[in-house]
Amino acid sequence: MTGFTLLLQSAGQHERIEGVTSFVGEDDSGSFGILPGHARMITVLSYGLARYRIGPEPWVYIALPGGVLYFVRNELRISTRRYFKDSDYGHISGVLLDRLLGEEKEIQTTRDSLFRLEQEMFRRLRDMARSPA
Numbered sequence: 265m266t267g268f269t270l271l272l273q274s275a276g277q278h279e280r281i282e283g284v285t286s287f288v289g290e291d292d293s294g295s296f297g298i299l300p301g302h303a304r305m306i307t308v309l310s311y312g313l314a315r316y317r318i319g320p321e322p323w324v325y326i327a328l329p330g331g332v333l334y335f336v337r338n339e340l341r342i343s344t345r346r347y348f349k350d351s352d353y354g355h356i357s358g359v360l361l362d363r364l365l366g367e368e369k370e371i372q373t374t375r376d377s378l379f380r381l382e383q384e385m386f387r388r389l390r391d392m393a394r395s396p397a
Contacts, residue, residue, distance in 0.1 A: 266283065266285070266300065267282065267283035267284050267285050267300055267318065267319075268284050268285075268298075268300045268302075268335075268338040268339060268340055269281065269282055269284065269338065269339045269340065270284045270287065270316055270340045270342070271339065271340065271341045271342070272326070272342050272344075272347060272349075273341065273342065273343045273344070274343075274344050274345060274346050274347050275345060275346065276346070277347075279349075281316070281318075283318045283319070284316050284317070284318055284340065285299070285300065285317060285318060285319055286298070286299055286316065286317050287314070287315070287316045287340060288314065288315050288316075289307075289309050289314040289333060290309065290310045290312060290314070291307040291308055291309055291310055291333075292308070292310065298335055298340060300338060301338065302335055304335060304336045304337075305333075305334075305335050306332070306333065306334045306335075307332075307333050308330065308331070308332055308333075309328065309330050309331045309332070309333050309342070309344070310330060311328070311329050311330045311368070312327075312328075312360065313325050313326065313327055313328075313356065313357070313360060314326045314328065314342075322351050323351065323353075324349055324350070324351050325349065325350055325351065325352075325353055325356040326342075326347050326348070326349050326356075327347065327348045327349075327350075327356050327357075327359050327360040327363075328342075328344045328345075328346070328347040328348075329344065329345055329346060329367065329368060330344065330345075331343055331344030331345070331347075332344075346367070348360075348363070
């Protein structure tokens, strides 16, 4: 087999890349690689960098805040909230640190705020149930 198709999908963009000859990603078990003809697999990608190449061309790096990877019938699908691509490792590493890490911090701040709001609502409901009518 000469290559496989990579489908990158996020909330705001999608790409179809033909002729991919190698992909390297990482999940909770560690790094792994996919070559054409690989067996079907599904996994959850870790926050960080993945990479792919087409033949002898340089690696293309993908910065992503995690995602779902599914490979079947020589088609690799990656669904993520957001991603950035670049063939310059130094640049994409900076993007990963600056943009994606910043987004992750904002999301965590929002989650913390929602958790506090939920706790306050439960406290008020509990107080209302205890007070006489």
